[in-house]
Amino acid sequence: MFVIFTLFADFVTYDLLGLTPDTRLAEAVHFFAEDTTKIFFLLTIIIFAIGFFRALLTPERVRKAVAGRPRYVSYPMAVGLGAVTPFCSCSSVPLFIGFLEARIPLGVTMAFLIASPMINEVAVVVLAAAIGWKYAALYVAAGLTVGIVGGLLIEALKLEKWVEDYVWKIKMGEAALQKANNSFKARINYAIEQVKEILGRIWIYVFVGIGIGAVLHGFIPESFFLKYASADNPFAVPAAVLTGIPLYSNATGVVPIVEALLAKGVPLGTVLALMMSVAAISLPEMVILRKVLKPQLIATFTGILFVAFISVGYLFNALIV
């Protein structure tokens, strides 16, 4: 099914630009042409389909669904719904306050915030197209587990004292939005709006990701990764996670980098740990969360994720050869 994108990249690289096969530049250009067309095609189709079926959940509905549930239900629900609920990081603050106001425990709320940027249905399909369903499923399973474990730890440590005091005082009103128009035309319009909105937000990350992937693919020799990033080097996983922490990208934007690294023989655990850390924690996200969390909680939260991602990396590197 995806062979058409390979053929297109062949055409651009060898016919249109006249590059010689097997040169570094040709390899990079080929990777860039194939991934740009393939990923943006997939993104458009998936976002449109999800928008059309109105499968997009809103944070308001998630809040209602999770509130008042026992923990063995609320934790899995929070990470699962976190994965499929799209929300822009600028909404993290009202979301956080709204969850706590509905008496959803802090741990469950944090589990939602951990899982949400790390996994989303769009990125998972693109990831599966790039590296196969099996590895994509492992990524999802690991991400959900990290969300639950991270939330449970924050709950066990009783870190409510490190939430800014004003948060506990906010009372939330009852929203009465009118029912959405469900006619065929309205659904199409909504789906088109969603494609524009989401692509408008993430295209830059995807482009940068493909650019980095193309450079890795074309210009960095395999021996470089064998030397520094093989499973024998115990520092490769922590280094990958550390690199990813300050960086921010949408999860989809990391996929081309994951694809290029795996093709160069970097072990799966190292690569997935990098993807998680780029998508899940970033400086801008911490700055936003600082409005509701005291620095101690941000530091603890980052520390927990750092350890969790490294564990995922080691575990996968040990189990999957």
Next chain:
Amino acid sequence: MKTFKVLGSGCKKCATTADMIAATAKAAGVDVEIIKITDMGEIMGYGVMSTPGVVLDEALVHAGSVPGAAQIEDWIKT
């Protein structure tokens, strides 16, 4: 006169929303008042968790995205 409140903690999309309402009202020759609400307590008071939100004459009419042009026209003209 209609009063619009744009709810949002100062993100770019909230500014876009306010500008779009102002421009649409001007084009239609309708006098409207636009107030930007940035206080988190007040925003949550309207039951909104995803910004930007739009409140028209104290009723929440939109939340979670920049509203479409047709929708804004609808609010101003009816």
